[in-house]
Amino acid sequence: MDKVIALGLDPSKEQEEKFDSIFHPNFPINNFPREKLLELTDRYPVAYYIKSDTVQFELRGELPCSYLFQQMIEN
Numbered sequence: 001m002d003k004v005i006a007l008g009l010d011p012s013k014e015q016e017e018k019f020d021s022i023f024h025p026n027f028p029i030n031n032f033p034r035e036k037l038l039e040l041t042d043r044y045p046v047a048y049y050i051k052s053d054t055v056q057f058e059l060r061g062e063l064p065c066s067y068l069f070q071q072m073i074e075n
Contacts, residue, residue, distance in 0.1 A: 049073055
């Protein structure tokens with residue numbers, strides 16, 4: 001995996017700290033106001049696996065942990 005890009009709703013400082021303490025993301029999360037996020041996408045959570053500038057597959061709904069995701073793309 002080359003890069004992870006996350007889009008999210010503007011959280012309160014407390015929500016952001018709680019999320020970080022539970023999930024420890026090792027990628028940047030770009031937060032937007034609700035209206036702007038809806039301009040960017042109307043589906044979430046959604047993840048795209050992109051390889052060589054081509055979408056290989058899309059995951060909708062609950063997203064797997066990084067270990068399971070790695071297993072999916074290796075098989």
